[in-house]
Amino acid sequence: MNKNQNSSSTLVRTQMGKELFRTEDEYGSIVVTERNAKRILSFGSTMEQSCIYVSKPYYLAHEYTQIMLLGLIFVEAKHITMLGLGGGGLVYCLHHYFKSMNLQIVELRYAVIDIAYEWFLLPKELQVKVSCSDAYEYLQHTKTRSTDLIFSDLYESNGMSGLQEQAGFIDACHRTLTDNGRLILNFHTDPEAELSLMHRIHNSFETVWVCNVIDGNWILFCDKKPSLFDKATLDFRAQALVDQVRMPLMYYYRNMKLIS
Numbered sequence: 136m137n138k139n140q141n142s143s144s145t146l147v148r149t150q151m152g153k154e155l156f157r158t159e160d161e162y163g164s165i166v167v168t169e170r171n172a173k174r175i176l177s178f179g180s181t182m183e184q185s186c187i188y189v190s191k192p193y194y195l196a197h198e199y200t201q202i203m204l205l206g207l208i209f210v211e212a213k214h215i216t217m218l219g220l221g222g223g224g225l226v227y228c229l230h231h232y233f234k235s236m237n238l239q240i241v242e243l244r245y246a247v248i249d250i251a252y253e254w255f256l257l258p259k260e261l262q263v264k265v266s267c268s269d270a271y272e273y274l275q276h277t278k279t280r281s282t283d284l285i286f287s288d289l290y291e292s293n294g295m296s297g298l299q300e301q302a303g304f305i306d307a308c309h310r311t312l313t314d315n316g317r318l319i320l321n322f323h324t325d326p327e328a329e330l331s332l333m334h335r336i337h338n339s340f341e342t343v344w345v346c347n348v349i350d351g352n353w354i355l356f357c358d359k360k361p362s363l364f365d366k367a368t369l370d371f372r373a374q375a376l377v378d379q380v381r382m383p384l385m386y387y388y389r390n391m392k393l394i395s
Contacts, residue, residue, distance in 0.1 A: 151177055152175060165250060166179060169189070176221055185221030195225065195382060200225045208372040209317055214284075220240050226240060230263055243270070279310050326345055343394050344392065344393055345394050
């Protein structure tokens with residue numbers, strides 16, 4: 136896509152900030168705005184789908200993406216699959232700090248991929264592969280036990296994609312993960328109140344941890360097996376991650392709750 140494709144919007148100021156770019160595809164609007172040194176991606180609503188600090192895109196702007204990073208402490212991940220791209224802030228962060236890690240990103244919308252490269256500094260590196268595909272269809276064609284972590288952040292203009300609640304999707308994630316793999320799921324309500332979802336997850340995963348986000352989301356850490364690391368080692372790995380990325384992860388780590 137060309138930035139000049141929507142040049143008339145560059146002076147428009149909205150609730151989200153100064154509008155830099157806008158386009159439409161079969162799923163609706165995609166808007167790029169900028170506010171207070173942040174670049175924001177939205178899908179035609181006031182909900183921020185993604186956000187980066189322009190001067191330091193490796194620092195995660197959203198609390199829930201910082202929490203999702205904690206999945207790294209439970210397993211020595213060499214390959215990560217990310218379902219849902221947005222602006223790619225989490226991709227940029229992971230690639231910045233873990234250069235040798237292989238990242239496979241799955242995004243439904245071509246336009247979102249183009250915008251992530253052009254406006255959100257998505258890395259163009261061999262270790263970062265992007266596929267335009269429906270997440271469930273992609274998982275159905277992956278090799279069994281082919282990825283160590285799955286980050287699932289599938290959201291639409293006004294809320295979470297219903298795909299993340301479906302039994303087939305949960306099962307496909309489980310099959311794709313390595314024996315000690317983890318599914319990290321950005322969920323929109325208290326999972327303990329979602330009995331049908333939790334029943335599906337408990338049927339597939341041995342243990343489930345949860346950490347709530349101040350603005351209302353809940354991050355689920357679904358483990359095929361209990362971590363190979365004992366508590367002292369997990370504490371050490373959590374502190375090492377904090378020291379590396381310099382984000383307030385210890386607060387979230389201490390507030391993780393085992394619900395299975």
